[in-house]
Amino acid sequence: MALITWTKEQYGTNVTVCDDEHKTLFDKLNKLYDLATGSAGRAAVGEQLDDLIGFVAWHFATEERLMQSKNYSGYTAHKAEHDKLVATCVDLQTKFHKGEADVTAETGAFVKSWLDSHIPQFDMPYEPSLNG
Numbered sequence: 001m002a003l004i005t006w007t008k009e010q011y012g013t014n015v016t017v018c019d020d021e022h023k024t025l026f027d028k029l030n031k032l033y034d035l036a037t038g039s040a041g042r043a044a045v046g047e048q049l050d051d052l053i054g055f056v057a058w059h060f061a062t063e064e065r066l067m068q069s070k071n072y073s074g075y076t077a078h079k080a081e082h083d084k085l086v087a088t089c090v091d092l093q094t095k096f097h098k099g100e101a102d103v104t105a106e107t108g109a110f111v112k113s114w115l116d117s118h119i120p121q122f123d124m125p126y127e128p129s130l131n132g
C-alpha cells in the first residue's frame with residue numbers, strides 16, 4: 001500500500017504546476033518507501049533516495065521562483081521551511097552513502113508528516129497570489 005496518496009481535498013493547491021510536482025514527488029516518495037521497506041538492495045535504495053532529493057530541490061526552486069515573481073509576502077518564511085527540510089535530506093543522503101544511516105519506515109513517515117503539515121500550512125496559502 002502506498003505511503004501517501006495525493007487527493008485534491010487533502011493536498012490540492014489549485015496551482016497546476018505545483019499540484020503536478022507534488023504528485024510526482026509523492027510517486028517518488030512511495031517508490032523509495034517500497035524499496036526501503038522491501039527486499040531491495042542498498043544501491044537501489046540509494047539511487048531512489050538521490051532521485052527523490054533531487055526532485056524535492058527542483059520542486060522547492062519552482063515554488064520559490066513563482067513566489068518571488070509575484071512578490072508573495074510569505075516567501076521568506078516559506079523558503080526557510082524548504083531550507084530546513086533540504087538540510088535534513090542532505091544530511092541523510094550523506095550519511096546513507098557513507099553507510100552511517102539507513103532509509104527506514106520512520107524516514108518515510110517523517111517525510112509524509114512534513115508534507116501533511118507543509119502543504120496545507122505553507123503551499124495552499126500562496127494560491128491567490130500565484131494565480132492572481
Ligand code: FEO
Nearest residue numbers: 060063118122123
Ligand atoms: Fe510544495 Fe513548499 O513545498
